[in-house]
Amino acid sequence: MRGKTVLPAVAMTAVSMVLTLAVVVMWLGSAMPWLVALVVGLGIDGGWLATLAYERRLAAQGDHSTPVTVVGWSFGALATGVLIAHALTVDGSAGAWLAVAWLPLAAKCLWLVHGLWERTALTTTALDQIREIQQTARDDAAVARAWLRAEAGTEETRLDAVTAAGARVARVQSRTARRLSGAWAELETARTGKDTGKALTSVTAPVTPGVTPRWELPVWGPSEQVPALDAGPALTDDALDVVVDQIRLSQDPPLSYREMSARFRAAGHSASEVRLRASWKRVA
Template sequence: MRAKTALPAVAMTAVSMVLTLAVVMLWLGAAVPWPVALVVGLGIDGGWLATLAYERRLAAQGDHSTPVTAVGWGFGLIAASVLVAHALTAGGSAAWLAVAWLPLAAKALWLVHGLWERTALTPTALDAIRGIRQEARDEAAVARARLRAEAATEETRLEAVTGAGARVARVTATTAKTLADAWSTLERARAGEDTGRALTSVTTRVTPDVTTRWELPVWGPVEAMAALEGPALTDEVLDALVDEIRTSRTPPLSYREMATRFRTAGHSASEVRLRAAWKRVA
């Protein structure tokens, strides 16, 4: 790579030196002997080449010398001046002026090549930079893919949760409507005038000489009463307590109200015995 970048500068320098030597021989050859003209031309080219070689050695060592650089540019200006002067004094000046800039262009190319050398990186460093960039691109691509996957997963989860919630809401609404209809029917049956007589007529033959009062369940909150421990009541005492509590208000209390007051008063009896006592006194 270094040879490729230095090749244009080398070619431009060689052409400039050849042109300078040829111009000196043509321009001074008529005024002085040709060996003298040859010495002058080689002196200009040799000085230029020597300063250039010294600059390149300093650049290879990582150093720089301003005087050497100034001398090198001086030789380049001398060569360009010789070409310009020959173009102005000889025939075909346009053609010679067209190549008069080559010495300065060669120096500029060497300057560019030096700047490239100071900023050039080794193949190992370039490979490391390419690897770092590729790794950064890979990580960015993976991060984008992960974000897209997480977004798709979250969207799917939200859709599933929303759908499940909608189904639960529909089932709850349907269940509530069905339960409300059932309790409405039960309440109408409870409030009917003929419900008690119909149920009593069914159980008359099972419980003769007993007037049974049937009550359907009531839809409402139920308060659990703690069972109290105490001496077991006889049927006579239990019947008397149930009848007293039942008739303590007008109209007589229902079984539910009587049972609540019975247990609140501190009495203890099983639900079966309490229900049987209620049936006997009612």
Template sequence: MNARTVGPAVAMTAVSMVLTLAVVVMWLGGAMPWPVALVVGLGIDGGWLATLAYERRLAAQGDHSHAVTATGWGFGMLATGVLVAHALGEESPGAWLAVAWLPLAAKLLWMIHGLWERTALTSSALGAIRGIQQEARDEAAVARARLRAEAGTEETRLTAVTQAGARVAKVQARTARTLSRAWSALSDTRDGEDTGRALTCVTRGVTPGVTPAWTLPVWGPVDPVPALEAPALTNDQLDQVVDQIRHSETPALSYREMAVRFRAAGHSASEVRLRAAWKRVAA
């Protein structure tokens, strides 16, 4: 890269110096001896070259001088002025005006070369930068791969949980259907006439004078009631107590609420007698 920037600057500087020397010799050759004109041209080129060399030396030391830079630009403008003045004195100034900008262009190229030198890095530094960039790219690729793997794992987990939930829901639905069918069969059995007669025959010897009514159990919370010892009530007394408890509130209490309050009041009766009394009162 150094040769790419310094090569054009050197070439354009050499061309500019040759053109300046030739123009000075041709321009002043008619008014003074040509050796004198040659010395003048070499003086302009020599001053320009000297300031350029000094400026390059300061740049190599990491220093800079505005006076030297201004002097260099002054010599460049002087050479450009000589070329422009010579071109204006010619019958066809186009060709000379076309090359009159070369001294200033050479100065600009040297300035660009100086800027490159101040920002140039060594091969080891460039290698370190490439290594850092490659490491960053590697870390980014690993992070992307990790995120994709985690996303795939999470998707698999969610799929498994969803499938397990669906299986549980299916099992619960089957269980509910089975319980519903069993409950329906039990209800049909209870309501059947043959079942009622069979149960009546079984319980007639235990509870004479009472027609049993068989009711399915109720699902739900059960309030425990402590067992109390109390004298047995007759059917009339039992009906009277049940009716009084049932109508103790408005609207009338349900059987479960009445049964809880019946036993909480200290009364004692079997479930069959209590339910029979409830039906008699409710009827």
């Protein structure tokens, strides 16, 4: 992974240095001895290379120096300025030289990108742990989605079954109600008929001579309520406490609330559940 950022920066730096040296020698070689022009070109490239090496050393130590960075960018700007000046003074091929004048600054930018990558790079162990965490999160999410889909399907099936069963019960009840209604209608017609009593008497007279039966068929309608038994007078709180305490202590160890309540009801006493529990709390 490291080579993906450092190799382009190294290649761009080498091309920029060679191009700067060649331009300085060609441009200044006509005005001064070519050895002097070579020294000038090597000075620019050497200064740029020295500041770059120092920057890389500081970066490897986790440090940073603003003056060194400013000097490095100054050498890059100087090399770019030399290329631009040469392109503007060359006849016929100024465009071609201007097209490559940006290479020194591009090389500095690539080294800047490489430095940012180094400051944010992680070890293989950390990357493996991150991948495991992400995979675990994806697995948990997939399992949760599967559970939700399964529960939704189960609930849908249950609701469909309950709905179908309810519909079947409703249909059966409807058919039964229609049949009962028809049967009661027939019984009512037979009961209110003019000659029903005579016909039934003529049928039963040979079986029970001298007895005239009374034929009363069931009537479709509400039934009479059976009167409720009169309840005795309600116990006062003190009397209720005495009864509860006697029943609770009627056995050793004392009875639990449930056993006491059952014996209280079986003895014929009457009290609401709220009053009985309150009495139990008072005496217990």
